[in-house]
Amino acid sequence: MTFKNIFITFVIAVLAANFLFAEENKHFKADAFSSVKSAKKGEKFNITLKVNFEKNWYTYGLKEQVGPDGIGPTTTLISLQPDGKIAVSGKITSSKPHIKFDEAFKINIEYFKGSFEFSIPAIAKKDIDLTKDKLLVIFDIQQCDQEKCLPPNGFEIPIKFDEANAQTEEIIDSATALDTATTEFISTPDTTNKASMQTDSQSEIESKKKEGVWSFLWFAMSAGALALLTPCVFPMVPITVSFFTKRAEKGKSSGLKDSLIYAFGIITTFTALGFILALIFGATGIQDFATNPFLNLFIAAIFIIFSLNLFGAFELQLPTGMLNKLNKKSEGGGVIGVLLMGLTFSLTSFTCTVPFVGSALIAASGGEWFYPILGMLGFSAVFAAPFFLLALFPSAMSSLPKAGGWMNNIKVVMGLLEIAAAIKFISNADLVWSWGLMPRELFIGIWIACCLLITMYILGIFRLPHDAPVDKVGTPRIIFAIFFTSISFFLFAGLTGKPLGELDAFLPPPDYYRLNSAASASTSINPNSVQINDGISQHKEFWHNNYAEALKEAKEKNKYLFIDFTGFTCTNCRWMELNMFSKPEVQSLMGQMVKVKLYTDRREEPYSSNKKMQQERFNSIELPLYVILTPNEEFIATKTFTRDEVEFVDFLKKGVVK
Numbered sequence: 001m002t003f004k005n006i007f008i009t010f011v012i013a014v015l016a017a018n019f020l021f022a023e024e025n026k027h028f029k030a031d032a033f034s035s036v037k038s039a040k041k042g043e044k045f046n047i048t049l050k051v052n053f054e055k056n057w058y059t060y061g062l063k064e065q066v067g068p069d070g071i072g073p074t075t076t077l078i079s080l081q082p083d084g085k086i087a088v089s090g091k092i093t094s095s096k097p098h099i100k101f102d103e104a105f106k107i108n109i110e111y112f113k114g115s116f117e118f119s120i121p122a123i124a125k126k127d128i129d130l131t132k133d134k135l136l137v138i139f140d141i142q143q144c145d146q147e148k149c150l151p152p153n154g155f156e157i158p159i160k161f162d163e164a165n166a167q168t169e170e171i172i173d174s175a176t177a178l179d180t181a182t183t184e185f186i187s188t189p190d191t192t193n194k195a196s197m198q199t200d201s202q203s204e205i206e207s208k209k210k211e212g213v214w215s216f217l218w219f220a221m222s223a224g225a226l227a228l229l230t231p232c233v234f235p236m237v238p239i240t241v242s243f244f245t246k247r248a249e250k251g252k253s254s255g256l257k258d259s260l261i262y263a264f265g266i267i268t269t270f271t272a273l274g275f276i277l278a279l280i281f282g283a284t285g286i287q288d289f290a291t292n293p294f295l296n297l298f299i300a301a302i303f304i305i306f307s308l309n310l311f312g313a314f315e316l317q318l319p320t321g322m323l324n325k326l327n328k329k330s331e332g333g334g335v336i337g338v339l340l341m342g343l344t345f346s347l348t349s350f351t352c353t354v355p356f357v358g359s360a361l362i363a364a365s366g367g368e369w370f371y372p373i374l375g376m377l378g379f380s381a382v383f384a385a386p387f388f389l390l391a392l393f394p395s396a397m398s399s400l401p402k403a404g405g406w407m408n409n410i411k412v413v414m415g416l417l418e419i420a421a422a423i424k425f426i427s428n429a430d431l432v433w434s435w436g437l438m439p440r441e442l443f444i445g446i447w448i449a450c451c452l453l454i455t456m457y458i459l460g461i462f463r464l465p466h467d468a469p470v471d472k473v474g475t476p477r478i479i480f481a482i483f484f485t486s487i488s489f490f491l492f493a494g495l496t497g498k499p500l501g502e503l504d505a506f507l508p509p510p511d512y513y514r515l516n517s518a519a520s521a522s523t524s525i526n527p528n529s530v531q532i533n534d535g536i537s538q539h540k541e542f543w544h545n546n547y548a549e550a551l552k553e554a555k556e557k558n559k560y561l562f563i564d565f566t567g568f569t570c571t572n573c574r575w576m577e578l579n580m581f582s583k584p585e586v587q588s589l590m591g592q593m594v595k596v597k598l599y600t601d602r603r604e605e606p607y608s609s610n611k612k613m614q615q616e617r618f619n620s621i622e623l624p625l626y627v628i629l630t631p632n633e634e635f636i637a638t639k640t641f642t643r644d645e646v647e648f649v650d651f652l653k654k655g656v657v658k
Helices: 003-023 163-178 200-211 213-227 236-248 252-281 285-290 293-311 313-317 320-331 335-350 355-365 370-398 403-433 440-458 475-494 501-506 512-520 547-557 571-580 584-590 607-618 645-653
Strands: 028-034 044-053 058-060 077-081 086-088 098-102 107-113 115-124 136-141 153-161 528-533 538-543 561-566 594-599 625-629 635-639
Touching: 028 136, 044 107, 044 136, 077 086, 077 115, 200 213, 213 370, 236 252, 236 335, 236 370, 236 403, 252 335, 252 370, 293 403, 335 370, 403 440, 440 475, 475 501, 501 571, 538 594, 547 561, 547 594, 561 607, 584 645, 594 607, 607 625, 625 645, 635 645
Parallel strands: 028 153, 561 594
Antiparallel strands: 028 044, 044 115, 058 107, 077 136, 086 115, 098 107, 136 153, 528 538, 561 625, 625 635
């Protein structure tokens, strides 16, 4: 079966699944009643959501529940729509939930079954009239029985006016005020309307959807072009060139074909893998997969093995029979190898989820399929375009006169660069597992060694067995030698603690040792100060690592709260922390807020809860994600990765209490 047929089959299957899950998997009945028939702008009132589940079916409680393994059941979320007319105005209360011990999560969990109710405090954002306006309760739940759980889904419940509910509302409120200990309602975390918690990128995506398919597709393609400026994609440049340099030796005619297959592999794997994992494991599925330490070590091993192949080691060590078989497969097209390189590209790019991809996966995990697939296809097509050209480069070089020697030199140089790139993936595993084996100094030291070896190789100081002797050093060799020698000296400065600009994005966090010591102690990290040496002066930045403590300080000092959702392996996060946060105006504005840094990519507490908080409370999996809240946890604004200082400063100004 061709990849085209596979992709068509996949789309049809998703369509069918989406259709079947819509109503056939609804195992409850629900009605929503308003205490008022109409309300003026700013007026508060109550909405009662009455639910009746089928026998043997249930859903989980409103409270976030996390077991000792850092995982827990899906939290039930309730919101109101449309956002422009109505919103949740306080804490939602519910009937008393059932409690049982769950063997899978290893904790007592709260759940609802049979008949139960929710009391939702609401506020009118505009004048509303239930006889004319269509208002909805969004009941976002996961339905389970004794054998299985269905994927989480949001159900729309129309709001009706109930005169009886209006008459009894005062009685319920009075009883609650008199005796909160015996009331049938319990307080739960504030579940503010999801729509009001949208990030800027999500809001822009929704706006483009309303403008039409072509507007949305153009926006997706523009996002793909901007994503090429993020540090995450840089390591794939030498890897792409070296891979196709090696293949160019097999035959000049395969250059265009291989490049097209490579681009197709990037587009299909980027779209299909992200979408499928989002459907199966939720919005963070691809992110969890891409940051998995085993996967990162596997990718690093592939790069190191391939670099040795470029050095000619395999030709010396592999048996002749095996080489003959590999050569025959290469001559037959080697399509699988090219497609696997496309998959590798997709996985390395997903380690730093850009805003558009994160929003698309959130939508896919919620059951939407058309716009996420269309957007990912448009995004990845533009994303793959420059690498299509890079894949063509080696075959074009091989057609130049006397290109044989140069091609061999390029292979060795690219092989050394691949070893440097592999160190990043080893560092990712080290950071997630908190081994403490790859600190900044060792990381930089290996890069310096690679650059010096490249310089000596270009100048002919040493050569590999398959190289011809270097009789003279020409101008091109001198230029490249100066380039890599300069990088070596630049990296030496990094060993003293001086900033390395763009390269800092690939290095471990500045507080590497503290983070590892905290993880090894199996305790949550207390508020800390991170010292950054900028080479001219030293300054200390005070960051909380506990949300509750940061919120408490924000309330005590009446300051806004700045949340930095980040990751140990997030390259774009490191770039922002070391290149944007160090700007004087940015430092000044951030200093006027209470700051909390929440890591999300380790598989234990408190990191699992941080990730769950980001997804469920802010409806986002983007890294980095910056959120500004008031001391009362009211949503102000969000921002993701950006190279525009003015844009980031404008965002921070929203968090300054006037």
